[in-house]
Amino acid sequence: MPQRSLSNEELATKIDTSDEWIVARTGISNRHIAADGELTSDLAYNAAVDALASAGLAATELDLIVLATATPDETFPATATKVQARLGVAGIPAFDVQAVCSGFIYALAVADNFIKAGQARNVLVIGAETFSRILDWEDRTTCVLFGDGAGAVVLRAEDTIEGAGCEQRGIMSTHLHADGRHHDMLYVDGGPSSTGTAGFLRMRGREVFRHAVGNLTSVVIEALEANNMEPEAIDWLVPHQANQRIIDHTAKKLKLPAEKIVLTVGEHGNTSAASVPLALNEAVSDGRIKQGHVILMEAMGGGFTWGAVLARW
Ligand code: UT7
Numbered sequence: 001m002p003q004r005s006l007s008n009e010e011l012a013t014k015i016d017t018s019d020e021w022i023v024a025r026t027g028i029s030n031r032h033i034a035a036d037g038e039l040t041s042d043l044a045y046n047a048a049v050d051a052l053a054s055a056g057l058a059a060t061e062l063d064l065i066v067l068a069t070a071t072p073d074e075t076f077p078a079t080a081t082k083v084q085a086r087l088g089v090a091g092i093p094a095f096d097v098q099a100v101c102s103g104f105i106y107a108l109a110v111a112d113n114f115i116k117a118g119q120a121r122n123v124l125v126i127g128a129e130t131f132s133r134i135l136d137w138e139d140r141t142t143c144v145l146f147g148d149g150a151g152a153v154v155l156r157a158e159d160t161i162e163g164a165g166c167e168q169r170g171i172m173s174t175h176l177h178a179d180g181r182h183h184d185m186l187y188v189d190g191g192p193s194s195t196g197t198a199g200f201l202r203m204r205g206r207e208v209f210r211h212a213v214g215n216l217t218s219v220v221i222e223a224l225e226a227n228n229m230e231p232e233a234i235d236w237l238v239p240h241q242a243n244q245r246i247i248d249h250t251a252k253k254l255k256l257p258a259e260k261i262v263l264t265v266g267e268h269g270n271t272s273a274a275s276v277p278l279a280l281n282e283a284v285s286d287g288r289i290k291q292g293h294v295i296l297m298e299a300m301g302g303g304f305t306w307g308a309v310l311a312r313w
Contacts (some may be wrong), residue, residue: 001032001149001268001278002043008144015140022144027244031147031269033132039073041082043150044128047277048083051152057122059087062154064120065094066111068103068127068273070302071134072096075192083126099178100186101240101301103127103273104151108297108309109174111155121157126150127273134188136200145243146201147269151277169291169312173226175219176307182211186302212246215306216298217253223296223308231256236289240299241265241275250298262288272301289313 007030008019022028034043044067052059065087067080080094099106104127111123128150135143158170185207190199216239224231231254239247241264251261262283264275271278276297283289293313300306 001147001271002034002038004033004035005030006033006147011144015138015143017140017144025243025245026145026269027263027266028145028269029266032149034130034148038130040069040071040128040130040150041073041079041086043130043148043274044069044079044083044126044152045086047128047150047152048087048124048126051124051126051154055154055156057154057156059089062087062089062122062124063092064111064114064123065089065092066097066107066123066125067094068097068099068107068125069129070098070100070103070188070272071130079128080126099273099301099305099307100303101242101270101272101275102176102299102303102305102307103301104276105174105297105299105307105309106176106305107273108153108155108171109176109307112171112174112309115155115157123155124152125155126152127275127277129272129274131201131270131272134198134201139200141205142201142203145270147271149268149271149274149278151274151281153277153280172310172312173223174307174309175222175226176305177215177219178303178305180303182304185211186304188302209243209246211304212242212300213249213253215300215304216240216246216250219306219308220250220254220296220298223298223310227310229294229310233294234260234296235293236260236262236283236295238262238276238279238283238295238297240301241268241279242270242300275299284313
């Protein structure tokens with residue numbers, strides 16, 4: 001996350017809001033804001049370097065980079081290619097995935113399919129955003145909710161061990177959905193082909209909330225059913241960190257106890273495609289997620305898009 005943090009109290013000195021309102025409605029206390037000149041590719045690069053170090057992999061061993069973002073440095077080229085250049089691995093494919101808050105889930109699914117199709121062995125998957133640049137800082141209904149950040153993972157192909165079944169580590173299944181009829185509920189009111197400007201985020205919060213709980217619950221059930229698993233089999237739910245109330249409502253519907261949920265939204269707000277890897281990073285770093293644990297990642301965002309990934313860590 002960028003160094004600069006912005007608390008609810010500080011926000012309340014600039015717009016008509018309060019720490020009490022923001023915490024009660026969202027669980028968010030703080031968010032991080034990129035410095036002037038600090039770009040999505042900078043956050044993405046830092047996360048990529050950390051992920052490669054953690055995986056014990058040299059950048060030269062990568063054969064694909066997939067970067068999820070809705071706030072690219074520029075309309076084109078893909079921010080993934082800027083990260084690639086800084087990593088010094090020219091030649092391998094690198095591209096962005098645009099599914100807003102579901103971006104990391106979509107990017108994981110893309111990477112998993114490249115690996116399972118035999119077209120890549122080592123894939124860097126990044127979620128990176130600077131949503132502070134597309135917020136209308138005078139709109140208190142949206143600007144209090146979002147923040148900047150990045151997270152990354154390395155997916156690595158490993159040969160199948162006979163008879164090991166689903167006990168093997170890695171992604172078990174991915175589940176993606178979209179419904180473009182709901183464009184107007186969550187969108188940015190600008191773009192290269194429409195206004196020629198970057199635009200600002202617009203949202204109908206109540207409707208998004210209702211759809212989020214329904215779609216996330218159903219996609220988690222879909223992922224479990226596809227793997228013949230009951231909710232009790234999940235060691236950790238790593239949800240999109242948009243709003244604690246959405247996470248609580250979804251967990252209640254799934255009858256998942258709070259102790260199995262990774263919750264980091266309070267510290268960084270909704271960082272869109274960066275939120276799932278930021279939460280994953282925290283729970284892996286502090287030792288909660290251990291090798292062999294079953295983790296279920298899910299997200300929902302503008303489009304609408306939504307999805308889930310079931311994996312064994
Ligand atoms: O990836 C998905 C991303 N989207 C989301 O996560 C958003 C999902 N939606 C939500 O989380 C909630 O709808 C919000 C947190 C955005 C809003 O909560 P709500 O309970 O749906 O509130 P509301 O929009 O119905 O507004 C209630 C009141 C209004 O005042 P009146 O009309 O009742 O007098 C708003 O003007 O709260 C007021 N309000 C605020 N007050 C203080 C709205 N924003 C603020 C604010 N501070 N920041």
